[in-house]
Amino acid sequence: MAKKVGEELELLSERIYQKLRHDIITGALRPEVPLTEAALSKRYGVSRTPIREACVRLQRERLLRAIPYKGYLVAPITLKDVQEIYHLRLILEPEAAEAAARDIDPADFARIEELVKIKYTPGDATSHIQFIRADTEFHLLIAKATNNERLYEIMKELLLERERLLYRILYKGEHGPLVSSEHKQLCEAIRARRPGKARELMIRHVMAARQRMMNTMFRMG
Structure with missing residues (x-):
């Protein structure tokens, strides 16, 4: 049971990562737009945990930048x-x-x-x-x-x-x-x-x- 729950959470995290990444790449979330976990949670209809995990991955890909105590920023392209x-x-x-x-x-x-x-x-x-x-x-x-x-x-x-x-x-x-x-x-x-x-x-x-x-x-x- 615990294994199944873990697998479902992992799938949810991947799905949210793909959706958020898609929205950044296509410009639905434009460069330099500030984002919060609460706003993203509402946008995608999920809890903050998969949002946080997706944002960490997107930071590594340089698509998001962390703003201390505020949230994130869609990274600009220079x-x-x-x-x-x-x-x-x-x-x-x-x-x-x-x-x-x-x-x-x-x-x-x-x-x-x-x-x-x-x-x-x-x-x-x-x-x-x-x-x-x-x-x-x-x-x-x-x-x-x-x-x-x-x-x-x-x-x-x-x-x-x-x-x-x-x-x-x-x-x-x-x-x-x-x-x-x-x-x-x-x-x-x-x-x-x-x-x-x-x-x-x-x-x-x-x-x-x-x-x-x-x-x-x-x-x-």
Whole structure:
């Protein structure tokens, strides 16, 4: 009985985390909006415990900031954030792509081939989230090929942090086909076991993604 209750609480905590994260990424909860556990508890119709657990996880992902004695703040997205994220991606991901082309796990590559087929419909929030999750998983599977756990965890943090901006780009119907095309080229280089080509394509992809993000930031002001 106690085990069942524990499992139900764990499922509730995960559900609230996913809902809160979804609302932050899609902009339903906008940057720099203050939040309290009481307000979030009312919004999602649950007690404060799963709210608190979700907020702790979202702090680790840099989506929320704690305000002592007050609650939380939806973290703003700054130009400096974008520059730092993509600077690190340019350092880490070309090496990961090279490693993947040399020796990626066959099951992971099969999953990558599935992910590059996922599309989205402009204006459809659900398909946007699915596409973004596929994009993140695509890059994480490539990072996994390095067999470097620290690199993998750093990449996970960077990719999760930039999901909000990716959502805004996709919502306007921009760049999705470009992203898909770049992913397919990377997939082909990995399949062909061409480490140098995979590195080159990843550099191009990350640099293009950085420019897309920067352009979006400038338009947003």
